Amino acid sequence: MSEKQQRLVLSIIDFLNQSMTDGTVKADDKEGLEVAVQCIGEAFGIDPSSEEQVEKLSVRPTTLQSIFDVYMKTRDKVGTRAQASTSEASSSAPKPPSADDKAKADKFKQEGNALMSSKKYAEAIEAYTQAISFDGTNPVYYSNRAAAYSSKGDHLVAIGDAEKAISIDPSFSKGYHRLG
Template identity: 75%
Template sequence: MSEKQQRLVLSIIDFLNQSISDGTIKSDDKESIEVAVQCIGEAFGVDPSDQQQVERLSVKPATLPTIFDVYLKTREKVASTSQSSAASGSTASKGPSAEDKAKADKLKQEGNALMSSKKYDEAIEAYSQAIALDTTNPIYYSNRAAAYSSKGDHLSAVGDAELAIATDPKFVKAYHRLGHAQYCLSDFGAAADAFERGLKLDPSNASLKSGLENSKARITNDGSNDSQHDVSTSDSGAAGGGMPNMADMLRNFGGGGGAGGGAGGMPDLASMMNNPQMMAMAQQLMANGGLGNLMQNPAVANMMSRVQQGDMPSMEELMSNPALRDLANQFGAGGGR
């Protein structure tokens, strides 16, 4: 029995148990469903009472209904885009008007500014309005995917990254968005596949290489996901000593108006801590004792004190601090020092 199958079975069992507890299932049917849950678990070797197994197989915070909802929304969006193009007939090749493109680009810039201010819901709305005006630009879908990931809604990010790829299969940034979202959902096999697809288009892309290595490190020998494995620190885009390159990580999250641009502005700390490379860097620091030395830096200690009090500094604020900027440069130039 593959672990992927067991993950699906556990999600089904969780859904049925939730339906029993919230009253979705009638009381007359409750006993039958409980028996069915037991039979399904035994047939696939899944025991919801085994906490260690549940932790290994769980896809939370995603649930079966949310995963299915993202699938339906993605399918509807793709179908809507296809029908719109078909209905346009001979005008389809012309695409949006110059005026619509200009309005859409302005909305994208507004979304980028909102991302810099951590106003993710407002940024999503701005990107959505841009998409409504111009469905042919993959950057808008990609930027909205980044906004979804920034607020922790990685399932929606997957849907938008797929839409960006469907709009332009050669848009490399979308493969990184997709891989990052899949990685955060602990679907390391799908993440690796996304990074590999991107590398076929851009074999020298350090961010994609790093993401692929980190994803592969989390996949067991039989090809199923295993969230218990440590993140690999030997990726091709890393600096000396296995330390991920800080500059590459900033580029992953950084803004930009170009085709390869991100969602705009400097990245926020919460987004960085969702990044597999950042997690690899943190694990490397803990492994070699560097974390203790790092915390002796007064600027870092002050930052962590603020974080504990709920005051999350922006990346722009961090990089304006000479001590922290020097620290970031050290990571980018030679993490093995």
């Protein structure tokens, strides 16, 4: 099993444990979740009580819930834009992001850049994803996220982001560099 898969499993276990402690799950259902956590851990060889495994595999301070929230925001924005572009005439351009959205996106890009410098690639990916959720028209955000994925060894996903950067701006040479 890859380290990426192990991280996902630990994140799921963390989510379930958090759901039991924060009151998301009714007291009557806690026992069933405890059994599920134990079974999931055993099936995938993850021991959430092992400090060594947690230190190696944890995505904290990020949580599975926050990753999912970013995904949903990005999907909703991209989906809304895709629906708008298919329903409008091909000559009309999608509505550009507001100045406020661009400023927020740039803030997340800067945060991602700082995280890249610290070799915190998963956190950098999340920051670039946030930037994209505010401004999906800037090829730099996709290019930077491609670099973060590549640094993590997730080259197939990096290729997708590099191609997206190029599709947004075919003259953006860094997109081709990331693709390479």
